[in-house]
Amino acid sequence: MKVHIPSALRSYTGQQNEVELTGATLAEALAALDRRFPGIRFRIITEQDTIRPHIRIFVNDAQLHDLTAPLQKTDTVYIVCALSGG
Amino acid sequence: MKSSPVILKPATGPVALLVGTRKGAFIVRSDRARRTWKLSAPMFLGNIVHHVVLDPRDRRTMLMAASTGHLGPTLFRSTDAGKTWKESSAPPAFPKLPESEKGRAVGHIFWLTPCHANEPNAWYAGTSPQGLFRSDDGGNTWRSFSYINDDPQYREWMGTVQDGTPDGPKLHSIIVDPRDPKHLYFAMSGGGVHESVDGGKTFTTLVNGLDVVEGFDPTTVTFHDPHCVRLCPSNPDRLYQQNHCGIYRLDRPSSTWVRIGKNMPKKIGDIGFPIVVHPHHADTAWVFPMDGTSVWPRVSPEGKPAAYVTRNAGKSWVRQDKGFPRSNAWWTVKRQAMSSDAHNPVGLYLGTTSGEIWASRTEGATWTCIARHLPEIYSVEAVALGR
Numbered sequence: 084m085k086v087h088i089p090s091a092l093r094s095y096t097g098q099q100n101e102v103e104l105t106g107a108t109l110a111e112a113l114a115a116l117d118r119r120f121p122g123i124r125f126r127i128i129t130e131q132d133t134i135r136p137h138i139r140i141f142v143n144d145a146q147l148h149d150l151t152a153p154l155q156k157t158d159t160v161y162i163v164c165a166l167s168g169g
Numbered sequence: 170m171k172s173s174p175v176i177l178k179p180a181t182g183p184v185a186l187l188v189g190t191r192k193g194a195f196i197v198r199s200d201r202a203r204r205t206w207k208l209s210a211p212m213f214l215g216n217i218v219h220h221v222v223l224d225p226r227d228r229r230t231m232l233m234a235a236s237t238g239h240l241g242p243t244l245f246r247s248t249d250a251g252k253t254w255k256e257s258s259a260p261p262a263f264p265k266l267p268e269s270e271k272g273r274a275v276g277h278i279f280w281l282t283p284c285h286a287n288e289p290n291a292w293y294a295g296t297s298p299q300g301l302f303r304s305d306d307g308g309n310t311w312r313s314f315s316y317i318n319d320d321p322q323y324r325e326w327m328g329t330v331q332d333g334t335p336d337g338p339k340l341h342s343i344i345v346d347p348r349d350p351k352h353l354y355f356a357m358s359g360g361g362v363h364e365s366v367d368g369g370k371t372f373t374t375l376v377n378g379l380d381v382v383e384g385f386d387p388t389t390v391t392f393h394d395p396h397c398v399r400l401c402p403s404n405p406d407r408l409y410q411q412n413h414c415g416i417y418r419l420d421r422p423s424s425t426w427v428r429i430g431k432n433m434p435k436k437i438g439d440i441g442f443p444i445v446v447h448p449h450h451a452d453t454a455w456v457f458p459m460d461g462t463s464v465w466p467r468v469s470p471e472g473k474p475a476a477y478v479t480r481n482a483g484k485s486w487v488r489q490d491k492g493f494p495r496s497n498a499w500w501t502v503k504r505q506a507m508s509s510d511a512h513n514p515v516g517l518y519l520g521t522t523s524g525e526i527w528a529s530r531t532e533g534a535t536w537t538c539i540a541r542h543l544p545e546i547y548s549v550e551a552v553a554l555g556r
């Protein structure tokens with residue numbers, strides 16, 4: 084699947100705005116993302132496995148709230164920085 | 170603790186100010202005379218930087234506590250006095266709990282303290298919400314320190330996010346006795362002051378004598394809100410504290426704080442965030458009062474900024490406002506944003522909520538603005554950088 088990386092996290096991905104990953108669930112995809120770019124997951128997911136307050140994750144058009152959500156190979160995942168104010 | 174006078178040699182040479190702001194970090198470097206200052210380019214622009222601290226054991230390693238409006242907390246490390254930085258591979262984080270239990274997540278890292286001089290590469294960190302962490306590898310990896318992060322009694326004293334300061338309750342003022350690495354203090358907003366004499370195996374509360382907000386019970390530790398606690402390097406048996414409810418001094422082995430802020434001018438009061446101790450004279454300390462009346466404006470009283478100094482351990486205070494604006498200066502100084510160097514005479518430095526840095530080469534007698542138009546300043550640490 085494709086994963087879109089927001090600008091705030093591209094210091095981890097060598098400025099790539101999109102990476103290709105595998106994973107049967109959102110949790111597996113994020114684990115794969117962190118293996119490839121160490122440290123990136125903790126900036127968006129807390130140590131209690133919850134999505135951080137100003138991060139949103141969409142798969143295709145649907146927002147996901149649960150890391151156990153299943154993913155398909157053809158899905159596109161969007162990590163979005165939202166609503167943090169000035 | 171044994172009391173023995175500690176003789177520290179005054180420092181000489183250039184001073185560097187490590188400045189944490191709401192939008193990044195800066196280093197401001199002086200010449201040898203501390204007369205001219207040069208502001209660096211921003212580091213990690215856009216990051217919320219609560220604290221930047223130099224390791225006094227090598228004078229080259231720095232840690233920076235950072236987060237952004239969107240992203241979770243992290244720590245950056247430099248081993249070349251701030252020229253280059255790397256991210257910690259395991260920043261402070263609470264243990265993962267089962268979903269049936271409500272585990273906590275670190276919102277931001279607030280306070281950094283190098284461990285004892287005999288513990289190279291070891292650091293403590295305090296977080297929001299309140300957590301105490303330790304690294305033994307120069308800040309690369311961190312683990313919960315002591316038992317307090319998960320202790321039911323401490324969790325009760327820590328309260329909830331609603332009980333804490335507006336941007337989250339904090340663990341701060343982590344202090345290591347320079348004579349004994351096992352003798353530790355820390356403070357929590359809210360949650361009181363705590364001491365360990367066995368390297369963190371056990372802690373006891375140190376809140377006797379401290380006032381709390383009117384109408385609340387001072388024997389309830391939760392209600393105590395120490396803003397900043399400092400130990401005197403020249404007499405490690407003496408602590409000063411700026412609290413939400415006054416200015417205090419504690420002389421060990423006593424465990425009862427004395428409200429020395431009652432000797433402040435009544436129209437100024439004794440509310441504020443920072444307190445700075447003289448590096449060589451334990452009777453001397455500085456505060457920077459703010460307006461703590463009615464809705465707590467948290468600005469300089471009457472818009473007239475001033476430091477206050479005591480040179481007799483709090484028996485009396487002297488106003489120090491020469492150089493500051495005479496009126497209409499509606500800013501204040503946060504708890505980590507006022508510090509001293511170790512020169513003779515001591516240099517004092519403060520960063521304002523309006524983004525200015527003020528310096529005094531005369532122990533507060535006169536003040537000069539050395540940088541302006543910065544973001545809101547959260548912390549200022551005065552250091553002597555190694556070469």
